[in-house]
Amino acid sequence: MSAVMTDPAAAAKYQRFGRPLWRRLLLRTETAIILAIVLLIIIATATVPYFAQPYTYLTMLLNSAPILLMLIPVTLIIITGEIDLSVGSVLGFSSVIFGLSYAAGVPLLVAAVLAIVGGGLIGLFNGVLVTVVGLPSLAVTIGTLALFRGIAVGLLGTRAVTDFPEEVLGFVISPIFGSPLPMVTVAILVLVVAFAVLLHFTPFGRGVFAIGLSPEAAAFSGVRVNRTKLILFVLSGLVASATGVYYTLQYSNAIGTNGYGFELQVVTAIVLGGVSIWGGRGTLLGALAGGVLIAALNKTLQLAGIGSDTISIVTGAALIFSVVVASVAGSISRRRRGKASAIAAGA
């Protein structure tokens, strides 16, 4: 096969057998997820009373914003084949640092910077343990998940800081100029675009995919594996702690239990969006679409008066369904491609 590939004429011939662009787009997991979101919204608008109101979209985004924000850097970490399960605890830790500093008289902005820097340091700690010490990220981030949740709850105890300035709180939850979208949508979009460019259009991003496919091969190809991972863990810590500041202001509530269990919602959205948990495959758009699909599903079922136990069952079933379909489609495609390559090589 390599002989065929090195022959430019054969390579050109091979390329022509690729599917047309529109069909390649249609066959992607993220396309299926986006279609599912559109279908869901059409069905919900038609059958669920009150769904068509702007308030539905406003609250849907407000409720899911923390997950949508945090999943952005974690997607890149999962594509390298690592994982960051500490994000929920980093959110809680940052919320407590933010609340305590503000209550101690530190100006709001400085308190926010303190909290975000704290989150970046936790990310650095995760990254150093994974890259320098060489520990598995699953173990490391489960450790920091427990560690920083404990510190967060310990620092504030059963107290809560709730007296944040009204005008800031009002701004955080207000819609953008009469649209049904809350202010945080801007932050989500800016972060998604920035990280999508980083992941899909830079050498750094190609390195991220290469690490996920094979860290050894990536290292031999000149990808700085450890540096890449370290940067991603720090970015994840920074985004999770910034989300912590946002979450604190959204609910006007700094307590140690904020963001409890969010890490699994983040991973669920990413995997639903077609990102391989083994690394090397996936897109940021898919992960974001996965998060939005879960948010839309939750909102629809809640408005339809369906209990949260059932909602949990539906979300779980949707995840398993999507993973099974992706896996079956993947294995069919691999078999076909294998045959096709054999035929191409034979020719």
Place this chain on the structure above:
Amino acid sequence: MKFTFSKASRKRGVAAVVTVAASAILLTGCVAPTGDDSGDGDANASGSITVIPKSLGNKYFEASDKGAAEAADELGLTFTEAGPTATGSADQVPFIQTAIQTGQGAIAIAANDPAAVCNDLKAAQSAGVKVVAYDTDTDCRDVFINQATVDGIAQGLVDLTSAHLGPDGGTIAILSGGANAANLNAWVDRITAIIEEDHPEITIAKVAYGDDIDEKAYQEAQGLIQSIPDLDAIIAPDTVSVKEAAHYLADTPEYQGKVWVTGLGLPSEMVEYIDSGVIEQFGLWNPEDLGYLASYAAQALINGDITGAEGETFEAGKLGEYTVGPDGEVVLGPMFVFDSSNVGDFSF
């Protein structure tokens, strides 16, 4: 060759279409049944109440929501129970949002966090939805249905104990939970004060702490009974302590009938000790009545009979008339006493 490729892509195309269609069916299946319910909701927009417990699957809240449903039924309110499966601070928020959108007349909520639900409860209030807090107060509600006051609980436990000891009185001990638990300490302080003022015949020998841990509470009960020879009674104002004190008595028949135990307990945990006669009575409040009163308070708010101001009164069916106290608090009533005649009726 070409044939192979087009066949492959056609098959994958079919697979993708099937995937999308299947998701659509999956989603439709979930959403479909809703059309039926909407009619009711629209018809009685203000005649409806959504009860949001701390979490689903909690027997205590199942009991309170049962009471709320019973009252809603008597009042002709459309009743909905909706709540999260977890107790995170903001987990109840989506259910408040749904109640606003479906135009409920009132929300009754036992908030997991007094502050986190406030944005949305305020939004509900400005949308004309009345907000009743029950079991746990929140920072933004019209009235709070308080299951028990410190006085009510302390007086109830002292009355049970003095009725048992009779005019001669005796020596008692208090077995509390955590030494730093604010509500427990308030009860213990009040019990001590009431005994000092009204019951000179009763002596409190010691206050011990079981720390909310089964083994620790068991050992503390053992310590009290063995180290105070003339001990007549133990008051345990904490569910773990009263259960373990009863447990120790059940294990040591020589003290049964000599040391008498009462406290605040859960019927599901205490029923075996009541049935075997190890203890006679214990107190708590009746969560069914709590939910029942919450529904009646919601109806009074919807009707405009009350606004949450001190001194207003409303009728609450079988429970009688209630008065709104300071800060919009409505107190359910004196401590509810469980004994062999009623303990089996409760499942929480």
